[in-house]
Amino acid sequence: MPKILLLNANPCGNNSNSGIFLSYFKIFVEDANFKCHNEILNSNNHEEIIEKIFNVDKVVIAFTTYAGSVPSTLLELFYDLEAYKESHIGLFPNVYAIIDSDFFDKRDNDISTRILKRACKSIGFDYGFTLKIASSSLVINSPFKLQVIKLIEKMELMVYLGLCNTNLFTKIPIPNWLLIKLLNRYWLKLGIQNGLKKKDMYTFPLT
Amino acid sequence: MKTIIISDRVINNSIFPHATFYNLENIKIYPCIGCLDCIIKTPGKCIYDNTDIANEINKNLLESNLVFVITKIKYGCYDIPFKRLLDRGLPNFLPFSRIYKGEVFNIPRLIVPKRCIFIGYGNPSFEEKKIFKDIARKNSLDMYGEQYDVHICKKDDINNILEKLGGINNA
Numbered sequence: 333m334p335k336i337l338l339l340n341a342n343p344c345g346n347n348s349n350s351g352i353f354l355s356y357f358k359i360f361v362e363d364a365n366f367k368c369h370n371e372i373l374n375s376n377n378h379e380e381i382i383e384k385i386f387n388v389d390k391v392v393i394a395f396t397t398y399a400g401s402v403p404s405t406l407l408e409l410f411y412d413l414e415a416y417k418e419s420h421i422g423l424f425p426n427v428y429a430i431i432d433s434d435f436f437d438k439r440d441n442d443i444s445t446r447i448l449k450r451a452c453k454s455i456g457f458d459y460g461f462t463l464k465i466a467s468s469s470l471v472i473n474s475p476f477k478l479q480v481i482k483l484i485e486k487m488e489l490m491v492y493l494g495l496c497n498t499n500l501f502t503k504i505p506i507p508n509w510l511l512i513k514l515l516n517r518y519w520l521k522l523g524i525q526n527g528l529k530k531k532d533m534y535t536f537p538l539t
Numbered sequence: 540m541k542t543i544i545i546s547d548r549v550i551n552n553s554i555f556p557h558a559t560f561y562n563l564e565n566i567k568i569y570p571c572i573g574c575l576d577c578i579i580k581t582p583g584k585c586i587y588d589n590t591d592i593a594n595e596i597n598k599n600l601l602e603s604n605l606v607f608v609i610t611k612i613k614y615g616c617y618d619i620p621f622k623r624l625l626d627r628g629l630p631n632f633l634p635f636s637r638i639y640k641g642e643v644f645n646i647p648r649l650i651v652p653k654r655c656i657f658i659g660y661g662n663p664s665f666e667e668k669k670i671f672k673d674i675a676r677k678n679s680l681d682m683y684g685e686q687y688d689v690h691i692c693k694k695d696d697i698n699n700i701l702e703k704l705g706g707i708n709n710a
């Protein structure tokens with residue numbers, strides 16, 4: 333039975349969109365008879381995760397773009413993997429990624445994919461492909477979520493078959509001006525739910 | 540003109556005597572844990588405010604007109620110290636988006652038009668150089684950079700580049 337590691341590299345951990353996307357992926361992957369491991373990356377569990385990475389056939393990394401690229405915590409893991417690879421004897425896993433961002437184009441997702449590819453090349457991993465999800469906060473709370481679930485199912489099949497070099501991309505199919513409006517409303521609602529008023533959210537100076 | 544230099548190694552900062560200089564080599568910065576408190580609970584305030592000085596650096600970054608970033612390039616990205624700092628820059632931004640120069644970005648809490656100069660060093664491949672330029676462009680626009688420059692060099696050439704750029708903040 334092939335082994336797969338689902339690595340949530342989103343600094344928000346389970347309370348993140350990445351966690352939700354991985355939970356869908358897990359459902360499909362378990363149906364396909366993979367032996368599935370789940371891990372959430374943090375600054376203190378690199379050793380444990382590295383050990384798991386080198387003991388599975390495939391790794392799916394999920395994260396949200398931070399400051400336009402890969403979160404620093406994931407970069408640090410790659411540094412450690414690169415240092416560890418010298419002492420590893422055996423096969424290296426194939427790596428795939430689910431990269432989501434709040435923006436409505438896939439520019440940040442693309443940059444992150446290119447960084448992942450470079451990192452994998454340096455470590456010696458084969459990089460498969462990326463599922464890129466734009467406007468993820470909105471997608472996940474809308475009927476378009478079904479579109480993402482379908483793509484995740486497709487991704488699982490492609491990972492199972494070992495296909496690569498085919499990037500998948502999805503976003504909410506509405507005009508950009510409307511997307512900005514909805515996104516701004518979404519964040520305002522979150523602020524209000526946390527006891528803020530609209531003007532509070534504009535607070536400056538930073539303290 | 541307010542100038543800030545953020546570097547991950549010692550440099551000759553006498554070229555810019557009035558600049559605020561941060562050497563990230565000696566500064567411990569905790570990674571962002573993505574709690575989003577700085578946006579939806581205590582806007583502009585990071586939960587690590589009393590633990591490290593990332594917020595102070597980011598505040599200076601936001602207020603500056605001329606920004607120098609000196610970082611090693613790894614996988615085409617910034618090295619860990621500057622990337623950590625950048626990830627912790629979330630309190631600098633509103634959660635709301637706007638279109639700037641034809642692209643969508645989060646709105647900074649304070650809009651100060653600036654010039655950003657990124658100096659990446661190391662031994663990057665052709666592709667890594669391209670990635671670095673793309674990230675620098677993106678982050679420059681994020682910070683409301685009216686203009687940005689990217690220089691990629693060997694570690695020993697950083698001071699030469701800074702010397703060539705000397706006087707840029709006296710204009």
